[in-house]
Amino acid sequence: MSAPSIFTRPARLAVIAPYLWMALFFLVPFAFVLKISMSQTAIAQPPYTPVFDLTAGWEAIKAAFAALSADNFRLLVSDDLYVLSYLRSLVVASVSTAILLAIGYPIAYGMARLPRRWQSVAVMLVIVPFWTSFLIRIYAWINILQHDGLLNQVLLALHLVSAPVVWLSTDSAMYLGIVYSYLPFMILPLYATLAKLDPALLEAASDLGSSPARAFWLVTFPLSLPGVAAGALLCFIPIVGEFVIPDLLAGSDSLMIGQTLWLEFFTNKDWPVASAAAVVLLLLLLAPLLLYDRLQRRQLEAR
Amino acid sequence: MMARGSNKLSPFNITALALGFSFLYLPIVILVIYSFNASRLVTVWGGWSLRWYVEFFNDRAMLDAAWMSFRVAASSATLATLLGTLAAVALSRGANFRGRALFSGMLYAPLVMPEVITGLSLLLLFVALDAERGFWTVTIAHTTLTLCFVAVVVQSRLGALDPTLEEAAMDLGCDPLRAFLAATLPLILPSIAAGWMLAFTLSLDDLVIASFTTGPGSSTLPIRIYSEVRLGVKPEINAICTLIIGAIAVVIVGASLAAKLSDARGESAAPL
Numbered sequence: 001m002s003a004p005s006i007f008t009r010p011a012r013l014a015v016i017a018p019y020l021w022m023a024l025f026f027l028v029p030f031a032f033v034l035k036i037s038m039s040q041t042a043i044a045q046p047p048y049t050p051v052f053d054l055t056a057g058w059e060a061i062k063a064a065f066a067a068l069s070a071d072n073f074r075l076l077v078s079d080d081l082y083v084l085s086y087l088r089s090l091v092v093a094s095v096s097t098a099i100l101l102a103i104g105y106p107i108a109y110g111m112a113r114l115p116r117r118w119q120s121v122a123v124m125l126v127i128v129p130f131w132t133s134f135l136i137r138i139y140a141w142i143n144i145l146q147h148d149g150l151l152n153q154v155l156l157a158l159h160l161v162s163a164p165v166v167w168l169s170t171d172s173a174m175y176l177g178i179v180y181s182y183l184p185f186m187i188l189p190l191y192a193t194l195a196k197l198d199p200a201l202l203e204a205a206s207d208l209g210s211s212p213a214r215a216f217w218l219v220t221f222p223l224s225l226p227g228v229a230a231g232a233l234l235c236f237i238p239i240v241g242e243f244v245i246p247d248l249l250a251g252s253d254s255l256m257i258g259q260t261l262w263l264e265f266f267t268n269k270d271w272p273v274a275s276a277a278a279v280v281l282l283l284l285l286l287a288p289l290l291l292y293d294r295l296q297r298r299q300l301e302a303r
Numbered sequence: 304m305m306a307r308g309s310n311k312l313s314p315f316n317i318t319a320l321a322l323g324f325s326f327l328y329l330p331i332v333i334l335v336i337y338s339f340n341a342s343r344l345v346t347v348w349g350g351w352s353l354r355w356y357v358e359f360f361n362d363r364a365m366l367d368a369a370w371m372s373f374r375v376a377a378s379s380a381t382l383a384t385l386l387g388t389l390a391a392v393a394l395s396r397g398a399n400f401r402g403r404a405l406f407s408g409m410l411y412a413p414l415v416m417p418e419v420i421t422g423l424s425l426l427l428l429f430v431a432l433d434a435e436r437g438f439w440t441v442t443i444a445h446t447t448l449t450l451c452f453v454a455v456v457v458q459s460r461l462g463a464l465d466p467t468l469e470e471a472a473m474d475l476g477c478d479p480l481r482a483f484l485a486a487t488l489p490l491i492l493p494s495i496a497a498g499w500m501l502a503f504t505l506s507l508d509d510l511v512i513a514s515f516t517t518g519p520g521s522s523t524l525p526i527r528i529y530s531e532v533r534l535g536v537k538p539e540i541n542a543i544c545t546l547i548i549g550a551i552a553v554v555i556v557g558a559s560l561a562a563k564l565s566d567a568r569g570e571s572a573a574p575l
Contacts, residue, residue: 017452018390140331238415278419
């Protein structure tokens with residue numbers, strides 16, 4: 001960070017508008033989620049009993065605080081549906097992140113070893129699918145995976161299977177969709193750290209008698225760990241709350257928490273329980289979020 | 304940067320790259336090809352045809368949704384670019400102002416925050432404010448999400464700039480605002496443009512946050528596509544998706560031209 005320059009004061013003024021915007025539309029809404037998660041479900045529009053009514057005076061506010069309840073949270077803990085949803089989300093996110101690392105690392109490594117001129121082309125090629133609609137990319141897979149889709153046609157033509165295989169509405173389809181959608185988020189941070197490694201380090205290792213494989217595990221891999229952490233967090237956190245991919249590609253017998261929350265909100269119209277589910281999800285993600293915030297700040301600000 | 308001549312690509316590297324990139328692109332290519340399929344059965348090839356494009360342009364509800372999405376994307380991307388650029392300037396030039404940690408936290412968290420949480424919390428805010436849900440609520444929601452992406456893109460560019468340029472401008476008698484407008488702004492303009500385009504495509508793409516924050520009767524394109532896709536594969540959807548991919552391809556070419564432009568000015572910049 002350079003010493004405070006002439007820009008310090010005006011730059012501080014520049015913060016006002018985005019600061020207010022993010023406070024109002026990102027921070028304050030969480031207070032509402034917390035508030036509604038502690039209110040009662042009501043058959044009304046909006047479907048909850050308001051907890052605070054500031055116009056009603058001090059006594060009413062005290063009464064409102066007394067009316068806050070943890071019932072929705074008790075429901076979340078006691079009902080298997082929610083507990084299993086959270087567990088499934090964490091398992092799916094961990095497994096997906098592991099697969100993403102296993103697939104993304106060799107690709108990022110290959111990219112970092114391309115001639116300099118080709119590296120920027122490769123980066124562009126990874127970014128382009130990220131810009132292409134999420135929903136479209138999932139839809140593209142439904143095309144391929146459906147009963148009489150291309151994958152089954154190819155497998156049948158090659159006589160690898162004798163009857164069409166059911167791909168849609170399975171966990172394999174969901175993992176495929178997740179890995180496909182999040183692969184750029186894994187490759188880019190990995191590539192960013194791998195491309196910065198000094199090749200002289202590898203030469204030194206080989207001069208000292210290391211085989212290329214040994215040099216990789218002793219030099220390259222440990223030095224790429226910040227990229228591994230960034231890529232893993234960038235994938236893990238949003239996958240835990242993923243809704244679209246499991247909804248379109250996985251079966252309906254077990255749900256991820258994003259789907260359960262969506263169901264409570266849109267189908268059951270139980271806003272308080274949906275809010276409580278969101279609060280718990282946020283608490284689960286707090287540690288990875290803080291870690292991610294630190295990494296991001298180090299990367300963008302410590303130049 | 305070191306010369307890379309000693310690092311030859313191994314067969315393993317080449318295989319990883321070839322498999323990786325075909326995995327990323329094959330599904331999209333197949334989708335585009337099948338959008339020109341004359342057959343109603345999506346998987347049976349019936350010759351080349353544009354009938355599903357004609358179908359789309361006769362589908363009133365789809366067209367309305369597309370128009371709504373376009374308006375939301377254009378307005379929210381513009382707002383987000385303004386706010387995101389200000390945020391990036393504050394973070395990279397404002398030194399340690401009060402509340403900086405909270406501010407950068409608020410900017411980085413939405414990048415990874417599950418969309419169901421962001422969507423639900425914004426909806427509860429809009430309900431509490433008694434705001435009528437529709438175009439404006441979705442636009443505000445998308446601005447909130449995408450301004451963070453713009454801030455990151457512009458901030459990484461600002462961090463790579465040579466600060467002595469601004470000092471030189473001031474030595475030549477510019478006040479800080481003039482120095483910024485004359486020396487810094489032209490240099491970060493390509494990344495601001497890339498930020499706008501990224502915000503535009505993210506907004507065009509979003510299903511979850513829009514579903515929470517929109518009101519009855521104002522569907523965006525992803526919401527309509529999603530409800531159709533849940534019922535199964537329809538050739539018309541392939542056609543719409545191909546059109547969206549085409550639109551995004553135009554945007555990407557624009558963004559990479561912008562990046563080239565900034566490369567030509569002496570510094571390297573990736574669009575992300």
